[in-house]
Amino acid sequence: MSYTSGTDWQYDVPTTGSTHLPPDAGYGRALTNQGYGFEVAVADLIDNSIDAGADKVVVHFLRDADRILTLLIIDNGKGMDEAGLDAAMTVGRRRDYGEGALGMYGTGLKAASLSHASSLTVVSRTRRSRAAGRRLTAEGIEDSFRCDTVDPQYAQDLVDRYDGVIEWQGNIVRWDGVRAFETVARGQSDQFLSKAISRLESHLGLYLHRYLQSGLKLDIAVWDVSSGERGLGEEVDHIAVEALDPFGYKVPGKPGYPREFMAPVEGLGDLRLTAHIWPAKSKQAGFRQIGSLTERQGFYFYRNDRLVQAGGWNGWRDPEGHHVLARVAVDLPSRENNVLSLDVKKESVTVTPGFTDGLDKAVDSKGHTFRSYVLDAETAYRDGSRRSEIVRKPVTPPGKGLDPKVKRVIKEELPEKPGEEPITFTWGVLPPNQFFDLDREHNAVILNKAYREDFNDGRRGGANDAPVTKTLLFLLLEDCFGLGRWERSRQDRLDYWNTILLASVDAQRTRVRNNSPDTSAQSFLFPLDATEDFFT
Structure with missing residues (x-):
């Protein structure tokens, strides 16, 4: 048959055979240049957790005093055995997805991870198989797509560390050599993490909002490994991601909608x-x-x-x-x-x-x-x-130590002062005659840790504990930051507020000792006298 006529376009292209062409190692390098944003990459990994049936996921940053070390994503999904891990880590392999699955192309785990990290480790355990793991590195992919087997004891130890999430089954994805972390200057880790977590929280809250509204528990946590604590202890900085519904208005902008x-x-x-x-x-x-x-x-x-x-x-x-x-x-x-x-x-x-x-x-x-x-x-x-609108006075934004739900409502209700560092809340050692102190240079409110249990029902508090106490202090003290000259009258206000607050703590302790019906520490926090200057 001749294919030189003007009607060649009517025919399929003829072939005479086929040749198997395995991917070149350069394909592995292409995985590191897929253009994934950091938040997009993390969301892609959480899609895998949801496909595995997880209803609890933790995004866990590990750090020490100077550096951000690594990132892990832990879930309580169905897990993988050795064969499943091999399949998941095979570059270029596309698996069959169910009708409701979030995965599509079979490249997300590798491409999203290696776009940001030099090493990807996956550790998993099923109800019927022991903990096992695999590791992919950029160098290993270039070396004939080599995948390393994780030491079984390390895999088990890692699963045990996160037994609060992984009970009988689950998965851990670990990123090492994260390029963005390695560019953070010494002493800038707090600032970097604050911004990175804020962006991640917003992205996950938006793109996974239907799952969050249906019961998915998604947390972001930071653990300082130099503290000596194990796993996800109470002292770990912790944010529960809330749904950001792009259609979550209470009343539509026009009757008859949606x-x-x-x-x-x-x-x-x-x-x-x-x-x-x-x-x-x-x-x-x-x-x-x-x-x-x-x-x-x-x-x-x-x-x-x-x-x-x-x-x-x-x-x-x-x-x-x-x-x-x-x-x-x-x-x-x-x-x-x-x-x-x-x-x-x-x-x-x-x-x-x-x-x-x-x-x-x-x-x-x-x-x-x-x-x-x-x-x-x-x-x-x-x-x-x-329509005319009441213009509310801008405030310095709330920061670390205040519950994320409270911070979100403050941001909804009050405009922020541009260029101001957020006000953070920490518990520290203060003299007995001080309930709180201000570190105006670092925009921090320091609360006396001697009274911490009084505002946590006697329990050891977490990073975002005592939300009512901290919120009222934020409203009371916000205008004390971002000032030039510090007036004597303002210092006097801080002094008598401290005196009144200490009296409220003493009154609370007396009521607890006497088994008074009203034992809410925070209900006695701010007598009318203490707030009169602020609200008038």
């Missing part, structure tokens, strides 16, 4: 679009604390309840300031299709013209068009902009 539109998309069928309008000037975290409002308008694509794109119009229109209240939830079809495709990092969706054409034809049950929804969102924005 509305469901059906878009006829060629090659896919009808696609459901759930259109929301946020209330104007909302201060809720799900609106304000997930990034630029302009970038967060538009489509929120979900795949198996996992958010994979947070905002953007995908070429249908350009983002505009008066459309920031418009957000649209779209659940991707479970079956593979050629219209909506997800990138390997699960961070954005690529669409074909069939999708954007379908948007122009989308209507709701009453015949309203999707374009009319965008006009409704614009109207809600303009009406809200015309």
